[in-house]
Amino acid sequence: AQSVAQPEDQVNVAEGNPLTVKCTYSVSGNPYLFWYVQYPNRGLQFLLKYITGDNLVKGSYGFEAEFNKSQTSFHLKKPSALVSDSALYFCAVSSPGGRDDKIIFGKGTRLHILP
Amino acid sequence: DGGITQSPKYLFRKEGQNVTLSCEQNLNHDAMYWYRQDPGQGLRLIYYSQIVNDFQKGDIAEGYSVSREKKESFPLTVTSAQKNPTAFYLCASSIRRDGYYEQYFGPGTRLTVT
Numbered sequence: 401a402q403s404v405a406q407p408e409d410q411v412n413v414a415e416g417n418p419l420t421v422k423c424t425y426s427v428s429g430n431p432y433l434f435w436y437v438q439y440p441n442r443g444l445q446f447l448l449k450y451i452t453g454d455n456l457v458k459g460s461y462g463f464e465a466e467f468n469k470s471q472t473s474f475h476l477k478k479p480s481a482l483v484s485d486s487a488l489y490f491c492a493v494s495s496p497g498g499r500d501d502k503i504i505f506g507k508g509t510r511l512h513i514l515p
Numbered sequence: 516d517g518g519i520t521q522s523p524k525y526l527f528r529k530e531g532q533n534v535t536l537s538c539e540q541n542l543n544h545d546a547m548y549w550y551r552q553d554p555g556q557g558l559r560l561i562y563y564s565q566i567v568n569d570f571q572k573g574d575i576a577e578g579y580s581v582s583r584e585k586k587e588s589f590p591l592t593v594t595s596a597q598k599n600p601t602a603f604y605l606c607a608s609s610i611r612r613d614g615y616y617e618q619y620f621g622p623g624t625r626l627t628v629t
Contacts, residue, residue, distance in 0.1 A: 441603075443621050444620040503609075
């Protein structure tokens with residue numbers, strides 16, 4: 401069965417510092433991996449995805465994520481955090497060849513960027 | 516949020532009443548989904564539909580019902596059988612791209628039942 405874990409409920413980072421939001425996954429076969437961001441009382445916005453190819457993927461708002469197959473991880477990163485990055489972040493996974501097109505979401509990590 | 520509309524944004528109901536949440540998409544996506552979001556629990560799948568006139572239960576379908584009479588529309592009814600209906604409800608749709616599915620989300624409806 402597919403699963404995704406976000407081990408940190410909350411991450412606090414000072415503005416200007418690098419940030420990392422962790423995600424690990426479990427799938428049978430090759431994973432398709434996604435990061436979404438949610439601002440208060442809004443829907444989820446797509447940030448980036450890993451499908452195949454280069455392990456470092458770049459996305460919106462200066463975010464990037466590194467796919468590590470041996471560690472089954474897909475951590476979200478940004479070199480210099482902004483206060484406006486404060487939001488709830490979701491990692492998600494799906495796998496090819498499934499009978500349907502469900503995506504499994506992690507429980508989310510709340511990111512606080514401190515001024 | 517573009518392309519998927521959910522209405523209303525805030526909804527208040529008395530306990531014991533059924534309520535229907537609207538979800539419309541103009542993205543021409545085949546698949547549509549309903550999720551429930553509670554604090555600290557992430558997204559939980561209620562129902563999904565891969566094609567018109569067909570839908571499947573997700574992880575927490577009890578107390579909910581859906582219909583998919585048109586490709587663009589996937590309304591969710593929260594029935595009086597749902598024991599804890601107060602939550603934030605998110606609708607999504609997806610398109611198949613080169614073997615994977617990419618989901619797009621609506622802005623959500625916050626339902627409060629008292």
